[in-house]
Structure formats: C-alpha cells, structure tokens
Amino acid sequence: MPIRSEPVTVNVGPQHPSTHGVLRLRxxxxxxxxxDMEPVFGYLHRGSEKLGEERTYTQVITLTDRLDYVASxxxxxxxxxxxxxxxxxxxxxxxMYLRVIAAELQRVASHLVATGFLLNDLGAFxxxxxxxxxxxxxxxxLFEMLCGARITLxxxxxxxxxxxxxxxxxxxxxxFMADMPHYLDEYEQLLTDNEIxxxxxKGVSILNADHALNASVTGPVLRASGLPWDLRKIDPYEIYxxxxxxxxxxxxxxxYDRFKIRIDEMRQSLRIIEQCIDQxxxxxxxxxxxxxxxxxxxxxxxxxxxxKGELGFYLVSDGSIAPYRFKIRSPSLINLTVLRxxxxxxxxxxxxxxxxxxxxxxxxxxR
Amino acid sequence: MIREVPGEELARRLQVACPGAVEAWQDISLWVxxxxxxxxxxxxxxxxxxxxxxxxxxxxxxxxxxFEVVYHVTSTINLHSAVIKAxxxxxxxxxxxxxxxLWQGADFQEREVWDLMGVRFEGxxxxxxxxxxxxxxxxxxxxxxxxxxx
Numbered sequence: 001m002p003i004r005s006e007p008v009t010v011n012v013g014p015q016h017p018s019t020h021g022v023l024r025l026r027x028x029x030x031x032x033x034x035x036d037m038e039p040v041f042g043y044l045h046r047g048s049e050k051l052g053e054e055r056t057y058t059q060v061i062t063l064t065d066r067l068d069y070v071a072s073x074x075x076x077x078x079x080x081x082x083x084x085x086x087x088x089x090x091x092x093x094x095x096m097y098l099r100v101i102a103a104e105l106q107r108v109a110s111h112l113v114a115t116g117f118l119l120n121d122l123g124a125f126x127x128x129x130x131x132x133x134x135x136x137x138x139x140x141x142l143f144e145m146l147c148g149a150r151i152t153l154x155x156x157x158x159x160x161x162x163x164x165x166x167x168x169x170x171x172x173x174x175x176f177m178a179d180m181p182h183y184l185d186e187y188e189q190l191l192t193d194n195e196i197x198x199x200x201x202k203g204v205s206i207l208n209a210d211h212a213l214n215a216s217v218t219g220p221v222l223r224a225s226g227l228p229w230d231l232r233k234i235d236p237y238e239i240y241x242x243x244x245x246x247x248x249x250x251x252x253x254x255x256y257d258r259f260k261i262r263i264d265e266m267r268q269s270l271r272i273i274e275q276c277i278d279q280x281x282x283x284x285x286x287x288x289x290x291x292x293x294x295x296x297x298x299x300x301x302x303x304x305x306x307x308k309g310e311l312g313f314y315l316v317s318d319g320s321i322a323p324y325r326f327k328i329r330s331p332s333l334i335n336l337t338v339l340r341x342x343x344x345x346x347x348x349x350x351x352x353x354x355x356x357x358x359x360x361x362x363x364x365x366x367r
Numbered sequence: 368m369i370r371e372v373p374g375e376e377l378a379r380r381l382q383v384a385c386p387g388a389v390e391a392w393q394d395i396s397l398w399v400x401x402x403x404x405x406x407x408x409x410x411x412x413x414x415x416x417x418x419x420x421x422x423x424x425x426x427x428x429x430x431x432x433x434f435e436v437v438y439h440v441t442s443t444i445n446l447h448s449a450v451i452k453a454x455x456x457x458x459x460x461x462x463x464x465x466x467x468x469l470w471q472g473a474d475f476q477e478r479e480v481w482d483l484m485g486v487r488f489e490g491x492x493x494x495x496x497x498x499x500x501x502x503x504x505x506x507x508x509x510x511x512x513x514x515x516x517x
Contacts, residue, residue: 042498049483050507213443216422216472229443235369299396301439301450303423314426314437329424329439337474366498 005031012351014043020117020355021362032347037340041333044366052326057083057158057293060326064313065152067328068364070113073106073143074306076156081237082302082313083158087295091287095160096238097280101173102146102155103304104269104276108180109139110307111220111262111269114359118259119191121356122200128191135183138176145169158293160286173277180270187263201255205342205354208253215337219309221358224261225253231305243275255350258357292321299325308332308359328367332360370447371395377449380417384410390454401436401453401463405490408466411440411449418444422470425477427484429510434461434486455486462487465494483508 013024022043028036048067052060060083064075077099084091091099116132140150146165147155155162191197207217209225222229228247232240248264250257295317303312309331316325335358343351374392381389381399388403399407411419419440428435438451455461465488467473477488478497485506488494495501505512 042500045498047507211471213421214471215474216470216476218421227443234446299428299437301424310423312424312439314424314439316428325426325428327424327426327428329426333475333479334472337472 007035020360023360023362023365025351027348027351029348034343034346034348034351037343037351039336039339041366044362046367048367049326049328052323054322056321057087057295057323058291060323061154061156062152065154066363067330067367068110068306068308068332068361069151070361071106071110071307072151072153073102073155074110074304074311076153077103078302078304078306078311079313080156080158081304082300082315083293083295085302086298086300086315086317087158087293089159089287089289091160092284093239094164094280094283095285095287097276098161098165098285099156100238100240101273101276102143102161104272105139105142107269107307108266109136111266112136114307114356115187115259115262118353118356118359119197121352122197124196131187135180142169142172142176145172157286157289159289160284162286164285170277173273177270177274177277181267184263184266192260192263197259198256200353201259201357203252204255204350205346205357206252206254207338207342211341212253212338216334217309217338219306219331219335220261220265221258221309221335223247224250224257226250231303231310237304239276239279242279243272245271255353255357262359294319294321303329306331308361308364309335330364330367332364336360336365368446369441372447372449374450377411380414381407381410384414396450396452398452398454401455404451404453405464405466405469407451408438408469411451412469416445418442419449420444422466422472423448425473425480427480427486427508429484429508431510434484436463436480436486438466460487461485462489464489465491467491482506485509
C-alpha cells in the first residue's frame, strides 16, 4: 500500500540558530521536500530611514553602522559617497586611500563571517567559524587602531575620514597582509576539496545569471552565476581605477560557487590593499567641510559594491541640515527575492545552506 | 564607466514609442505619467540599444503635495543607467502600475514602498506589508505620520 503524505507548513524562525538573525521562513513541505516558501521580515525593523530624516548629514553615519553590522565600513562608505555626490564635495586623495583600505579590510571580514557561518550551517559546528573569526578579530583590531571602535565604526565622514591612521597601524596592517594569504590557503586546504562540503553544495540551488539579474540580485551571488558585474570595476569610485584586480566569477551558480567566490574575492581584496599601501602618499585626510552640511536642493543616488551586493543610498535634500529622504537600497533584502525560486524542490537541510550561501544580514534586511 | 543617460535623450526616444507619456526632464531625471510607467519601463527594458535589464532600486518620496516614485535602472549590456520618476497625486489611495512583470526584483521593493509610504502598485501579485504587520495604523515614512501614543 503506498504511503500518502500531506503537505505540512512549518515556521522556521524567527528564533532559529541558522536563520542568521530574526528571519522567519514559512515553508510548505512534502515530507522533506520544499513545495513553497515565503520569507517574513520585519522583526528587526527600527525605522532607520525615518530616523535619518531627523538627523544631520554627519549624524546619519552612525545609523548606517547599524544596518549591516558585520560590514559597517562599507555602509559608511556608501553613505558618505552618496552625501558627497549630493553636496558636491571631493575627498582628498589620502582620505580616499584610507577609505578603500578600510573598506577592503571590511570586505575580507564580512566574507570571513559569511564563510564561517555557511560551514556552521553545513553542520561543521563552530570549528571553521572559529578559524574565520580568528582572522576577523585581527581586522577588528586594525579598525580599533583606526577609530577606537570595533563594530559600530563611524570611521568615515562626508569629505574623507575622521582621522589619519596612527603610526602603529601600518606595521600592524603589513603583518596582517603577510599572514592572511596563508590563512586563506589553510581554508582552501581544509574546505575547498572537502568531500562533505562538495557533495552537500555542488549542484544545489542553482541560480542562472539571467534570473539573478532580473531579480536585481547583485554582489557575490550574481557573480557566482557567471556574470562579472562588479561596480568597483565597471563604475570605479574612489581610487579603484588606479588598482589592478580581477573579478572572480563562478560557473554553475550553485551553493558551492557562492562559497568559493568569497574565498577568491578575499584574495583580490588583499591585492587591492597591497597596492593601496604602496600608492598612498602624505596629505590631508579630510576636506574642509562645515560641521552642518547643507547640500543644494536635489537628489543623488550613491552606490558601492558592498560585500553583499550593490549597497545604495538615495538621498533627497531640501537645503536643510538633515536629509529630506534617506532611502537605503539594501542588497540583503533584494537578494532574498530569488530565495523561493532556488529552494523549491530541494530539501530542508539544503534550505539552511542556501540561505547561508546568499549571506544576508538581518540588520540590513529589516533596517 | 556607467554612463548616466540624460533625461532629454530618453524623452526623445519615448516620444515615438510612448507618445504623451513624458511629463518633464531635467539633467538625468525623467518624469513620466504614473499610469504609463509600465509601458515606459517595458520599452526601456526591451528596446535594443537601451535594454535596462537591472532594476537597482525603487524609492518613494513624500513631497506633501504629491508622492514621487523613483526608479533607478541600469543596463549591464550597454553600461548606462537612468532615473525614471513618476509623480503620484492624492493621499487617500495613491497608486500606479507595478513593474514586477518586467523585473522580478521589484517584488520586495514595491511592497516596501507600499508598507512605509502607502503608495499602492496595481497588478502586483502579493501586495501586502513587508516590514510592518497587517493592520498597522498609517504609513511611517509619510511626512504627516504621527506616532501612535504609547
């Protein structure tokens, strides 16, 4: 006699160790196979966009720290670039180099978190995560030297950075740059050919490039699908046109490619930092900007290639000291658009891994 | 480099394809009639030479006398970008057609504009609140929104 089964709807989250924060997934299963999935957001909604309308252009920087809280530097960078575009301010060269060094360090830190948690989701509980956090810790130490904070950095300012790097920073950065490639080799040795990782992730949850682009997916997830779309290369901001680096792309667009691409991108980030250290010259780190910035009436959309995708800020000015509208284009939320499509037909255990491979941050999803 | 297509250039092309849809242009912005937004976006998405295939963001702005819905679009083929804006009047039930049939990426973003700004997108398959819950009073990003007393 055949066994009949009925579809069951289960809530995964909001309090679930593998949802990367307070994300709730309402999933319909047939046995273990996913029939339908709907993400439910908003558990971490703090109204950042409304709060931004009541703060000055400089105060808003502290709000951006709290969006993607494992990548505060890049959030700062995207915001200050948008504000500079709106106000017509140009940062001095040394300031831009410091911003790029800080942002690339942050990209490495964010990818380390993504890789560690992906392995955590795969069942390699805590050990790879602790390896990744060992190196992230050293990046946070470097940030502490730059600005005194480790997570909510607020290092960048409209028109440059808050202060020049201290003397001790450069030897510490060089030491980190010397060590980090060996750590990456270690990950590759431990993980890239790991049989469990490969069998669990190869060919799972395939996303093709056309679908990804149509769903506004950006960042490593899009590049893993084979499209070399990197704003640092295609629309260079700051000093990215003066450094050499490659844009790694995946082939299949499966979970394995999304894992591998982050390891490759970390190597490229190190290459960029290396060149920045060579090129950076003396000079001011911050343009002379009034403490209360009053940009002319108008709007501007500033965007960067964040660790998770295109991070954009749409600012509207009415000529006052606070933005009239402060809109965040969050890659984490928009990358989740495809989650349902790439999950259907796969199993419960794959769902957690796919979510980890997309690399979301709830602070940025819910804002 | 990504070229920002001037509004005037797009207006000229739209004059033939969608006559009467363009309201105004200035620098890189192009204002179109809200009811024609789907038609305009379909043209921008499919016309060879334009092919705006990546919808970067949809934002809603409350200018008190009207709402403005702003579409930032990019073409990964021709490496150019454009800013399309639509002024939506009325505070009771402002609405304009959804572009989710062209770009799946509009799905969550349109829901967010509805949730926080209260502009409805006709033809969206799942037009419900995204960050707040159903039954939440008011739309927080509107300029006349007052927080409910605690």
